[in-house]
Amino acid sequence: MSLPVTASSLLLSLLVSAGLLTSRLATTPRSPETTVSAPDTLTRPEENRFTKTVLSNDLNEPMELAVAPDGRVFFVERAGKFYLYDPTQKKTRLLHDFPVKAVDKYLNGMLGMTIDPNFKDNHFLYFFYTVQPGNQTLQRIARYKIADDNTLDVASEKTIIEFPIDLEVSAHTGGSMAWDKQGNLYISTGDNTVPFDSQGHAPIDTRPGRPTFDAQRSAGNTNDLRGKILRIRVHPDGSYTIPEGNLFPKGTDPSDRTHTRPEIYVMGCRNPYRISVDPATSILYWGEIGPDGGTDSPQGPRGYDEFNQARKAGNYGWPYFVGDNKPYAQYDFATKAIGPLFDSLAPVNNSPGNTGAKTLPPAQRAMIWYPYNVSTEFPQLGEGGRCAMGGPVYHFDQALTSNTKMPAYYDKALFVYDWMRNWVFAVRLDDKQNYVSMEPFMPKTGDFRRPVDLEVGPDGSFYMLEYGSVYGIDNDDARLVRIDFNGGNRAPVAKAQAVDTIGLAPLTVAFTGDKSLDYDKGDQLRYEWRFDGKTIGATDANPSYTFRKNGIYKTVLTVTDKAGMRSVDTVTVRVGNTAPQVAIRTAANSTFFGTESTPLPYTVTVSDKEDKAIDPKRVKVVLNYIPKVSSEPQMGHQQLTATYSLGKSLIAGSDCKACHQVNAPSVGPAFMEVAKRYRDDKTAPAKLANKVIIGGGGVWGEHSMSAHPQLSREEASEMVNYILSLTNLPVENRVAPRGKLALTDHVGKAQTGRYVLTATYTDKGSLLPPAGKPRTQLALTRTDALVLRPNRVLGSEADQLHNITRQGKRLGQIHHQSYLVLKNIDLKGINQLTYRYSSKDKAATVEVHTDSPTGPLVSTLAYPATGKWDTYQERSAAIQAPAGKHDLYFVFVKPDGPNNDLFSLESIRFDSGATAAQAEKPKSVGR
Structure with a gap:
């Protein structure tokens, strides 16, 4: 798709969106605006004050969105569909289906859209899409006008800028657009380069006949618009000029293209899939989807995704550097010879595909960078597949009349997100715009489902497109959502429960609603039960009701607080049948x-x-x-x-499920097809396990699988x-x-x-x-x-631990009165327990009790020390088996002397047929 492509069941450059509408939100009026004399910028809001509402469902590969000043939300899908969400009617409708060049499941098509800064007056919209006039494939940014009746004036099309691409290359398309406060348009473009045969490192293959394997011809080329972020000034007639401060200034004449393109603001990009510009400072931010390398090698560093900041024009290094300017080596793909590392102060592009300058501007380091493993510098970002997306900078406006705007706490925070890892982070900058810290946004309730675009609306709410769970298909959970903040009274949360909801008439059901809650302490809740789903039948918190006729009843509980905020929950009652x-x-x-x-x-x-x-x-x-x-x-x-x-x-x-399904193809092959291909290959398990860890490609087409070194x-x-x-x-x-x-x-x-x-x-x-x-x-x-289950139980399989530590498959740091629990164990026919253990220097006792640490004693083992922690022995003890299933508590006892670090447990074996001579009988030990 034209998404960021970088990986197999995992990262391919992609998209986005999050969605999360709980079934209990129902119809709740928005709380009135709360007047605050001084905005609170220090106290982190409770997460339950944020509500995520699905505005439009059943989308197919949503790409980018824009919110008009009047609240209308425009967004596009990769296949070319252009939609409007009308907040007044709460409906989504298709405005136009662009005949774009959308290839296969993941190539090109409609990549992005934005609205003009003066949209209120000129009604201009801009689209970034792929066209194929004749035999040439182009990326086109075109401007259209939308009429007052929400119809798109197709005849108003003005092509702003075009540039050719190699269509056979899958992905790395960029496609995002944004504006600065001076009215300049920023356009992100990908390097349009095949990432394979580079072992997840720098694609600088200069062998004849392989131009699409060399990102030096695009991202590293000062005379090429690919692998860049462009900056232009668009004029009312559709022409454009070059604003001051671009990387290669040549006045305002875009035709002067001897060795550099004046449109370039940032070069050295791999796939800047989502960008944003701070409306207050005009600083550019973007997420850079990085290469797939899982480990460092002589060719260079492992892969990193990046969040970048450009306060001025610059070269951000690709394909010569990654992350904080970690250099790749000059590499001969024909001879496999490793050359010297590239110099970040003066990188040189000697590729035969380079039509621009040879000596490039100094490389700029990323603001944030992270690999597949846990990052040393930014460990809070976690591990796994990567797909970095750059989001907006939020500015709190106290004068804005909105009861849903984000709070002052997030003033000046940069919001970034990762399509693969399904998180959103708020990044904090100091007064000089330097990175300070970051924290997760809605980590517990966000339920983000591949976020692919995030924008701040005129109401101060967040609007997000969620791409959906699997890359390259029509996802059921692809959607447009809005995230609101409620700084005032919060709606209660209705929780309806019942027992015995299935039976014969007359059926009396006891309902409970007192588990409903209100986050605003002191609110008195009102309850309304509609046993038939329509008529109020009770106003008690915990009523009973007798259903006298057979049928299926949707019983609805409505809970209302003193401010009139309400929510509902439903219990289904089936009368006329009982379960077998x-x-x-x-x-x-x-x-x-x-x-x-x-x-x-x-x-x-x-x-x-x-x-x-x-x-x-x-x-x-x-x-x-x-x-x-x-x-x-x-x-x-x-x-x-x-x-x-x-x-x-x-x-x-x-993250495998992002790119693979069991029986259907996605960006990666179906697991069933993998199984069929390697059915008779005895070397497949080891070979494929290695590939999962280090990544690779070339077997299933043009897309590679990213590494999983974690x-x-x-x-x-x-x-x-x-x-x-x-x-x-x-x-x-x-x-x-x-x-x-x-x-x-x-x-x-x-x-x-x-x-x-x-x-x-x-x-x-x-x-x-x-x-x-x-x-x-x-x-x-x-x-x-x-x-x-097997009669040998590993220590790590314990259901519950008290004052004990898991150490891989073993248990350790076991002290006096520590215990472990195995639940619901049948001891029928079992008369002996055999422990495999070690104990450096302390003899003690293991007691087995049923159903509690002080329950009936059924077994005792007085064990000797083994001399070393890595010296394991087996010791057995008799056990008296009670009838039925019981929870077994293994309690460690040493009341006197040093009694810490008594025992390391590898396993317990439950045996039958032991004799009294083989095992100790249970006996009590004082504790």
């Missing part, structure tokens, strides 16, 4: 399986009050084996699904193993409702998996519909699951 009962029972242990093949006897029972006979076809019993799961706590070991596959969980928590080799391998397993997913292993299962999948393998036996029944729906009416009840489904 499903249970899996086994005479064997229901928590553990051993190292050898073990038969599992089981029985599934199903009952339903309305279904007189249970239809066997509606009973579904399935046995699955998940070979590898996370060693993190497993929710009490009661529930486990395929999402606990370690590789799948790692992918879900990474992942360990083990984590990358688990992700790859999950992807490669997609073509080998077993056919659903349906089993009978009762019988005996041979558990063999784990034998001879690492004991890290889980057996999951699930039983599901869907009933026939209501048998008691209203007279003369068809059934209105949805069929109800109930599932039970039996999860079996």
Whole structure:
């Protein structure tokens, strides 16, 4: 798309937008303006004072937006659609569909838009898009006029400036526009260069026939408009001149282009995808989407994204420097010879593709720079994929009449955001405009979904386009949103709850609304319950109501504060059917399986009050084996699904999903296609795991996968193993409702998996519909699951810790009265515990209690020291198994003498068949 392209499941240059409308906001009048004598610039506002409202949904690759003085919001999509959001009618409508050159899923098209500073008087709008007259492909900035009736006057088109591009190159397009206070127009352009074959470093390949692999022909070329930020003065007739202070001043004649282009304000850009200009200072800011290198190498530094500031015209270094002027080496792509590092004070462009000056202006360092890993200088930015976007500088206007404007606390703050990491930060500058600090904006409630443009509206609210979750497709969560600040009274938050919401008529339901809250302390709340969704039926906080007829009822709670602010919440009640009962029972242990093949006897029972006979076809019993799961706590070991596959969980928590889907192509290939391609390649797991870490490209087309140096080799391998397993997913292993299962999948393998036996029944729906009416009840489904885990439990799998530290797969820093908890453990058939542990110099005791640290004692181990922390031994103790499942508390006891740092626990094994001679019997130890 014409987005920033830099990566695989991760960063390709992209876009934006955030969206977050909670279901409980409902219709709430805006609070009246609160008059404040002196704006508070020191106290950080509570995050709940910011509200994010979706203005327009169901967008397709939104790019850039502009807000008119009257509040109308204009925005464009990459495929060429131009929209208007009308705040009066609260509706979005298509104004024009530009016939732009939008290639494939991610190339060019409609890249950006802006409105004229004098829009109120001249009604001018500017668009940045790709055209292809004849055999040449051009980027065009054109001006149009919009009529009073909100129709675009297509005949008014004035081409302001054009420049050719290499269409076969995917991405690095730039495309953003902004204005300074003098009325100069800034235009960002990408380097239009293939980033591959450079190992994520500088694309300076000067071999014959490969011009598109050399960014020196564009970003490093003083006579080329690509890889730049341009600055021009547009005149009413559509012509332009060059303002004073550009990088290569040549008077005001744009035709004087011997070795430099006078339009250039900033050169040395890779992909300045979003820019902004401070309306007070005319200082230019932009996010620079950097290269993919995950590690430093002889070719040069690893990749960094940047947030840049230009107080005057300058060269920002690409493709010779990155970050804070970290230099690349001069590199011969034919011989692989490494040359000297480029000189930031006097970089030289000796590329045969260079049509401009050879000696370039000194390189300027970035204001903020960060790699895939956690940044040393800016650790708060986190780690993962990168896609930096430059946002606006906010100026608080106390005279502005608006009850939604951002607070004075953010006065003069620069807002920056990252498309890949889904965050927004407020950057603080001092009086000389130097970087001071930064802090996250709405980190808990922002729910930003690939923000691609952020602007300040005339009302002081923020307007944001969210690109949506996945790059290069029509996302369901692509949208236009507004972020408001409420400095006065806040609406309450309605929380409606109920128990027993499914049953037969007459059905009495107890509702609770007293968990509703109001952030403004002291507000007295009023409650209105509409049990039928329409008529007020109760005004108590916690009423009961009897539903006497069958049906589905949307019960609505409205909560109102003393200022009239309100919100709603809904509870669905289904009358006329009850849920079935499903249970899996086994005479064997229901928590553990051993190292050898073990038969599992089981029985599934199903009952339903309305279904007189249970239809066997509606009973579904399935046995699955998940070979590898996370060693993190497993929710009490009661529930486990395929999402606990370690590789799948790692992918879900990474940026891979931004560029990959399981079955559909995005900017990267579908995971299923990857699995098919490497199905018979035995070297694929190691090869692909390495590629995930270091990045790479060339296999699936023109787009590369960015590096993930923050992942360990083990984590990358688990992700790859999950992807490669997609073509080998077993056919659903349906089993009978009762019988005996041979558990063999784990034998001879690492004991890290889980057996999951699930039983599901869907009933026939209501048998008691209203007279003369068809059934209105949805069929109800109930599932039970039996999860079996290995009988050796790693220390890191503990569900709860008290005064204990996780140390990888082990537990350490265990002291007197420290304890760990394993929840919902069945000890049927278990009569021995075996600990693998180390203890440098302190003998002590491990007690096992049920259900609390002081509950019934079922096992005791008095253990000796092992002499060293890295010397591990195994010791066993008998255990008396109570009936049923219990939480097991492993309490460490040493009441006398030095009693810190007693124990390092690697694992606990739950065994059957031990004799009294093999294990100690439980005994109490004073504490």
